[in-house]
Amino acid sequence: MGAAASAASVVTTALHGDVLVVTIDNPPVNALGAAVRQGLLAAMQQAQADAAVAAVLLVGAGKAFIAGADIREFGKPPVPPALPEVCRAIEGSDKPVVAVLHGAALGGGLEVAMSAHYRLALPAATVGLPEVNLGLLPGSGGTQRAPRLMGLQAATSLMLSGQHLKAQAALQAGLVDKLVEGADAQAEGLAYVRELLTAKAPVRRTRDLAIAEPQAALAWLEEQKAETAKKARGLFSPLKIIECVQAAVQLPFDEGLARERALFIECLDSPQRAGLIHAFFAEREVAKVPEAQAAQPRPVASVAVIGGGTMGAGIAVAALDAGLPVTMIERDAESIARGRANVEKVYNGLVAKGRMTEAAKAAVMARYIGSTDYADIAQVDLVIEAVFEDIEVKKAVFRELDRVCKPGAVLATNTSYLDIDAIAASTSRPQDVIGLHFFSPANIMKLLEIVVPAKVAADVVATAFELAKKLKKVPVRAGVCDGFIGNRILAVYKQAADYLMEDGASPYEIDAAVRGFGFAMGPCQVTDLAGGDIGWATRKRRAATRDPQARYVEIADRICERGWFGQKTGRGFYLYPEGARVGQPDPEVLAIVDSERAKKGITPRSFTADDIMRRYMAAMVNEGAKVVAEGIALRPLDVDVTFVAGYGFPRHRGGPMKWADMTGLDKVLADIQAFAKEDPLFWKPAPLLEQLVAEGRNFDSLNKVD
Numbered sequence: 001m002g003a004a005a006s007a008a009s010v011v012t013t014a015l016h017g018d019v020l021v022v023t024i025d026n027p028p029v030n031a032l033g034a035a036v037r038q039g040l041l042a043a044m045q046q047a048q049a050d051a052a053v054a055a056v057l058l059v060g061a062g063k064a065f066i067a068g069a070d071i072r073e074f075g076k077p078p079v080p081p082a083l084p085e086v087c088r089a090i091e092g093s094d095k096p097v098v099a100v101l102h103g104a105a106l107g108g109g110l111e112v113a114m115s116a117h118y119r120l121a122l123p124a125a126t127v128g129l130p131e132v133n134l135g136l137l138p139g140s141g142g143t144q145r146a147p148r149l150m151g152l153q154a155a156t157s158l159m160l161s162g163q164h165l166k167a168q169a170a171l172q173a174g175l176v177d178k179l180v181e182g183a184d185a186q187a188e189g190l191a192y193v194r195e196l197l198t199a200k201a202p203v204r205r206t207r208d209l210a211i212a213e214p215q216a217a218l219a220w221l222e223e224q225k226a227e228t229a230k231k232a233r234g235l236f237s238p239l240k241i242i243e244c245v246q247a248a249v250q251l252p253f254d255e256g257l258a259r260e261r262a263l264f265i266e267c268l269d270s271p272q273r274a275g276l277i278h279a280f281f282a283e284r285e286v287a288k289v290p291e292a293q294a295a296q297p298r299p300v301a302s303v304a305v306i307g308g309g310t311m312g313a314g315i316a317v318a319a320l321d322a323g324l325p326v327t328m329i330e331r332d333a334e335s336i337a338r339g340r341a342n343v344e345k346v347y348n349g350l351v352a353k354g355r356m357t358e359a360a361k362a363a364v365m366a367r368y369i370g371s372t373d374y375a376d377i378a379q380v381d382l383v384i385e386a387v388f389e390d391i392e393v394k395k396a397v398f399r400e401l402d403r404v405c406k407p408g409a410v411l412a413t414n415t416s417y418l419d420i421d422a423i424a425a426s427t428s429r430p431q432d433v434i435g436l437h438f439f440s441p442a443n444i445m446k447l448l449e450i451v452v453p454a455k456v457a458a459d460v461v462a463t464a465f466e467l468a469k470k471l472k473k474v475p476v477r478a479g480v481c482d483g484f485i486g487n488r489i490l491a492v493y494k495q496a497a498d499y500l501m502e503d504g505a506s507p508y509e510i511d512a513a514v515r516g517f518g519f520a521m522g523p524c525q526v527t528d529l530a531g532g533d534i535g536w537a538t539r540k541r542r543a544a545t546r547d548p549q550a551r552y553v554e555i556a557d558r559i560c561e562r563g564w565f566g567q568k569t570g571r572g573f574y575l576y577p578e579g580a581r582v583g584q585p586d587p588e589v590l591a592i593v594d595s596e597r598a599k600k601g602i603t604p605r606s607f608t609a610d611d612i613m614r615r616y617m618a619a620m621v622n623e624g625a626k627v628v629a630e631g632i633a634l635r636p637l638d639v640d641v642t643f644v645a646g647y648g649f650p651r652h653r654g655g656p657m658k659w660a661d662m663t664g665l666d667k668v669l670a671d672i673q674a675f676a677k678e679d680p681l682f683w684k685p686a687p688l689l690e691q692l693v694a695e696g697r698n699f700d701s702l703n704k705v706d
């Protein structure tokens, strides 16, 4: 398709009296791809040239106004006109230009709207400058125009947070001039343009507005810089956003725009942009799984949760928050009361923070029932079992569910390790049994591993994906194996961390290196937070089946033997004096590490942060490649999303497999081969990794996303 033809098909113009209605129709979200930019520029030229045009109305077709630049174009050669040129043409128009916002006006979409002379919002409008979430800054005048329209502080926090504002808030912020009820954007827009023309409203350019109290603004920006540098943990674009706003205060408008453009290009070229945009698309791609595309989900209007511990209560809250009625099954009256208290605690917290009213809490809790009687869940559509992690206990629950639940009810287990095929086999209806692996706290954490056993029906898988959407989770399809995608890979890189510790890196050096990479916490801090006793119990359970040839590090066991289980006991890898949440290094732990090394005759070596991360990441990527090759994960991007959404992997690096692609698979493989000289049993290169390197390909080539 030629550029002109495609521009004409995505941007159309029609004269309504003396108003030129310019409609952007580029599904699904009217992103500003090259053809849209060409079409908008041509429409503005048409409006200037045609004496019959008195004013211009910009309107989006479908559910969005414009959701921003076309993210798929970033990283590809630029096609003119650039968006700033389009915005300049809109703002420079001698005839009034009005934008009517009836849905998302985000990023470049809001920049287009801010270049118009007047903005009308309908109730469903949402506005924002979320470029920071993609490692970018508003690159089409947003950093210069937003401070002029809404004030410098509000504009800066809008850009740093990436927050979306609803119509009413946009009106209050000064981003839109008027808010009207109504659903027909074109009709409401035309009525507003008429009103403006009748009132002889002048062309009003945002660029001509002044920024109030520039000296105070500059001082405030300096403070923001210091604070952002601390909070942004190595992120690149937040500080660049502040620099742009400084330019808005200090420089004439056109020079400010030029400064913004230069800094935008720096962000565009940064690896963080590539990582964050990969994460954006991967998070949407994960839900595209064969079963969800082939089958219709079963209706889910009610949910039961078996077990009211921390996990069960979190799952119940997630379902209640999605508007579902929840019945929780527990063993006895005392456990019912505890389960209810666990659920209520979450809502009490919201009420205490002023984020929920007592009445709203009562309305939610009215949808919650606790019971000891399985007969009470005979008619529910979906059950999630969250009892003690023991296969026999779980099988007993599933036998009971098989006995009472209506035919066609979806029976899900929240196990994090156990064999779901075996759990399914304990029922007469394995086609209805699936894994729904939530992460704690289940009402907060985004990740939901949907674990697909051999005999499950496709429509049950589709139902699980539909439920995830309702619960606002990020669902990842996983196959059955020990630990599925996330915990299986975690077990391997934790082992790499254990070996590093025994070979010479202190727990504190390991944690610092991992934090330096961008994780919020290192592995020893995570252990202390979760409770060291949990991993210890698993290790004891697995002791009998462990390969006697494999290297086993006992440091964590020595710590647990002393009753040091982390934060809850006041010490673990770290010391937590008087309930402190940030730990202090513990000389006694270092002594334990030393004595374990001595016991094995290991002379400690020193490792730099880079040495540590190369091993940590190589272990993660190598196991990730195995998980993909075995079909446990459908694609490398499923591994990426698992780690970003559930394991604190720094989003700006895209995920472990994206990190490997950006680092170079040949380099990662060379590292693994070098480490294998020390420990060939642990460091076995994944055949898929070897194959990709031999073929000169990367993991992304398996993602089949354009």
Ligand code: 3H9
Pocket (backbone or CB within 6 Å): 028, 029, 031, 064, 067, 068, 069, 070, 071, 072, 083, 084, 104, 106, 107, 108, 109, 111, 130, 131, 134, 136, 137, 138, 139, 140, 142, 281, 284, 285
């Ligand atoms: C920017 O504007 C830079 C400028 O400042 C400067 C330029 C010089 N491009 O999320 P959904 C696709 S940066 C291309 O599932 P929802 C999405 O991949 C941009 N594609 O729907 C999906 O495709 P598929 C700043 C995009 O209703 C489909 O649309 N803007 C874009 O849950 C539906 O998306 C943003 O960061 C895009 N910009 O949510 C906004 N946006 O069906 C990003 C979406 O093939 N977008 N797609 O999987 C969003 O936040 C949400 O998509 C939105 C709709 C709220 C709009």
